[in-house]
Amino acid sequence: MSKAIKYYYDFLSQPSRALWIGMKLSKTPFEDCPVALRKQEQLTDEYRNINRFQKVPAIVDGKFQLGESVSIVRYLADKGVFSEQLYPKSVEDRARVDEFLEWQHFNARLVFGTFFRQVWLLPGKGMAPAPKPETVKKLIKDVEVNLGLLERIWLEKDFLIGDKLTVADIFGASEINQMKLCQYNVNEKQFPKVAKWLERVRETTNPYHDEAHSFLYKVSKKTATAKITEQLTAMSKSIRFYYDLLSPTSRGLWMALKLGNKPIEYCPIALRKLEQLTDEYKKINRFQKVPAIVDGDFHLAETIAIIRYLADKGQFDEKLYPKSLEARARVDEFLEWQHLNIRLACSLFFRDAWLFPINGLAPKPTPEKIQQLVEGVETNLGLLELLWLEKDFLVGQNLTVADLLGASEINQLKICQYKVDEKKFPKVAKWLDRVKEATSPYHDEGLSFINLKAKQATIAKL
Numbered sequence: 001m002s003k004a005i006k007y008y009y010d011f012l013s014q015p016s017r018a019l020w021i022g023m024k025l026s027k028t029p030f031e032d033c034p035v036a037l038r039k040q041e042q043l044t045d046e047y048r049n050i051n052r053f054q055k056v057p058a059i060v061d062g063k064f065q066l067g068e069s070v071s072i073v074r075y076l077a078d079k080g081v082f083s084e085q086l087y088p089k090s091v092e093d094r095a096r097v098d099e100f101l102e103w104q105h106f107n108a109r110l111v112f113g114t115f116f117r118q119v120w121l122l123p124g125k126g127m128a129p130a131p132k133p134e135t136v137k138k139l140i141k142d143v144e145v146n147l148g149l150l151e152r153i154w155l156e157k158d159f160l161i162g163d164k165l166t167v168a169d170i171f172g173a174s175e176i177n178q179m180k181l182c183q184y185n186v187n188e189k190q191f192p193k194v195a196k197w198l199e200r201v202r203e204t205t206n207p208y209h210d211e212a213h214s215f216l217y218k219v220s221k222k223t224a225t226a227k228i229t230e231q232l233t234a235m236s237k238s239i240r241f242y243y244d245l246l247s248p249t250s251r252g253l254w255m256a257l258k259l260g261n262k263p264i265e266y267c268p269i270a271l272r273k274l275e276q277l278t279d280e281y282k283k284i285n286r287f288q289k290v291p292a293i294v295d296g297d298f299h300l301a302e303t304i305a306i307i308r309y310l311a312d313k314g315q316f317d318e319k320l321y322p323k324s325l326e327a328r329a330r331v332d333e334f335l336e337w338q339h340l341n342i343r344l345a346c347s348l349f350f351r352d353a354w355l356f357p358i359n360g361l362a363p364k365p366t367p368e369k370i371q372q373l374v375e376g377v378e379t380n381l382g383l384l385e386l387l388w389l390e391k392d393f394l395v396g397q398n399l400t401v402a403d404l405l406g407a408s409e410i411n412q413l414k415i416c417q418y419k420v421d422e423k424k425f426p427k428v429a430k431w432l433d434r435v436k437e438a439t440s441p442y443h444d445e446g447l448s449f450i451n452l453k454a455k456q457a458t459i460a461k462l
Contacts, residue, residue, distance in 0.1 A: 004029045005081075006060040008050060010037045014113070015069035016057040017212045018174040022167050024208040026083035028076060030059075052387055053337070064326055068336035070101050073167055074308075075329040086167045091312045092298055096161050098305035100154065100168040103287070104175070105339035108146045112175045115139045119182040143179070147191045153286055155193040158200060165204045173201040180216050238265040239315065240294040242284060246271055248346070249303040250291040251446045252408035256307070256401050258442040260317035304335050307401055320401045330395045334388065334402040338409070341383060345376040346409040353416040377413065381425045389427040392434055399438045407435040411447055414454040 007023065007030040009016035023030055035041045035056050042054050051058035051067045058067045059075075066072055076082035077089075088094045118139060122128035131139070150172070154160045160168045176186065176198060188195040202209045210217075241257060241264050243250035257264050269275045269290050276288050285292035285301045292301045293309075300306055310316040311323075322328045352373060356362035365373070384406070388394045394402045410420065410432065422429040436443045444451075 003062065004031045005076075006031045006033050007057065008033045008035050008047070008059070009057045010035050010042075011212050011215050012037050013056050014109075014174045014178045015171065018167070018171040019057050019069045019072060021170050021174075021205050021208045021212050022073065022082065022086055023076070025205060026076070026081070026086060028081045064329075066329055066333060068333045069171070070336045071329055071332035073101075074332055075325065078325050078328070085164060086170070088166070091309060093161070094312065095298075095300055095305055095309035097166050097168045098308050099300060099302050100160055101171065102302035102304045102339075104172060105336075106344075107149065108172060109175050110340065110344075111142045111146045112179055115143050115184070116178045116182060119184075140184070143184070144190070147176075147186065147194050150197075151191050151193045155197055159197065165201065169197070169201050170205060173198055177213060177216060181219055238263045239310070240265045240267050241291065242267045242269050242281075242293070243291045244269050244271045244276075245446055245449055247290050248343075248408040248412045249405065252401070252405040253291050253303050253306065255404050255408075255439050255442045255446050256317065256320050259320065259439060260315075262310075262315045262317075303405070307335075319398060320404070322400070327395070331400050331402050334394050335405065338402075338406060342380040342406060343409050345373075345380045346412055349373040349377050349416060349418065350412050353418075374418070377418070378424070381410075381420065381428050384431075385425050385427045389431055393431065399435065403431075403435050404439065407432055408446075411450065414447075415450050417454060 005028070007020070009020055011017050011020070022028075035047060037056065041047060042051075042056060048054055050060060050065060053067050055067065057069050057072065058065065059072050061075075061079075066075055073082060073087055077084075077087040087097060118128070118131050119136060123130045150160075154172075157163050159165055160172060176194075186195050186198065241254075243254050243266070245251050245254065245268075254266075269281065271290065275281060276285075276290060282288055284294060284299060286299075287301050289301065291303055291306065292299065293306050295309075295313075300309055307316060307321055311318075311321045321331060352362065352365050353370060357364050384394075391397050393399055394406060410428075413419075420429050420432065
């Protein structure tokens with residue numbers, strides 16, 4: 001590189017902090033560009049020209065700009081300026097790190113972030129009252145469910161992915177450490193593996209760990225809001241793909257695999273019969289969810305981790321997930337962005353308006369609740385309209401896996417009798433049609449169950 005990469009961050013942000021530590025350990029040449037979230041510098045027009053999402057972290061590498069911390073890690077690794085120990089080159093080792101980085105979005109990161117926001121951030125800014133004791137109790141319960149998952153599933157060895165520190169540890173620990181601002185400390189007796197792991201991460205990443213966390217340590221003392229493997233050789237057998245077309249992520253990946261026409265053995269799992277909860281399937285995917293793949297002795301979950309693994313093995317369509325460094329990073333940017341935006345909003349709508357009521361897990365939602373869910377979805381449709389659909393597809397003029405996964409989440413809402421308003425979201429409506437045309441005949445086949453149930457749905461009449 002002729003010039004150092006510009007890194008925009010704030011240590012109050014968990015992913016900013018984690019990426020900064022990773023870059024320091026990697027000796028990545030970068031120019032410090034702090035952005036004061038407390039002064040709302042991320043909302044200025046000047047910063048918007050750097051990162052259209054107006055969040056941290058972000059990088060500028062020459063004329064190339066990129067947001068989303070995990071996308072940045074992959075970009076720097078592909079450029080050869082990020083530690084190979086922290087983010088390995090080995091296909092299987094990298095995929096295992098990716099598995100955690102994708103898993104954490106809807107698990108540890110979402111839950112720990114919600115706790116921080118409701119207990120410290122919003123009350124501290126005067127945007128919400130201090131939470132009631134019963135609310136704090138519920139938040140802590142959710143936190144400890146996820147600490148339990150780390151304890152039981154992830155921490156079989158010294159670190160999350162084995163015996164060596166990786167970027168998965170740095171990101172995971174950063175999310176937990178954020179809760180120090182709420183005076184929440186991990187109970188060593190209840191979660192001994194997690195407590196010892198946090199200490200190992202701190203020791204292994206110092207002096208950068210303490211420097212990055214100095215603000216948290218300082219403020220947490222004043223806070224009293226709540227007490228509270230080797231490179232894989234050529235495949236000798238077809239990869240087995242476990243899926244259910246009721247799952248939007250399964251469906252998106254299924255379409256991509258069909259379009260790619262690679263040697264795949266399709267193994268359907270009937271979620272409606274709870275086949276994912278059997279002991280037999282637990283041996284395939286320890287999270288007991290779909291999708292998952294088995295490649296010889298290697299098992300992998302999390303849709304996006306699977307995509308990257310297959311691409312690294314040459315078993316994924318290069319048009320859908322490009323080899324080009326910048327083009328791939330741009331697809332990654334959407335894949336990371338969508339977790340807590342369009343995917344989360346659509347998932348909540350589907351769950352509360354159809355899945356829970358029809359399975360007797362919750363009553364039919366009230367009109368007010370439906371309206372709240374619609375607003376959440378349409379806020380994100382507006383972001384697609386405004387930020388992502390400048391061209392025919394999300395990442396340019398050609399269909400990519402970003403389009404398949406994004407459209408799959410929105411199409412899931414057909415089962416709730418929700419349709420995108422063409423007048424309100426004309427770009428989104430036309431984009432959905434383009435995705436359908438570009439993925440035919442697999443699009444309609446993949447949505448056959450959703451379309452059938454959509455005709456019968458009476459729970460959410462919008």
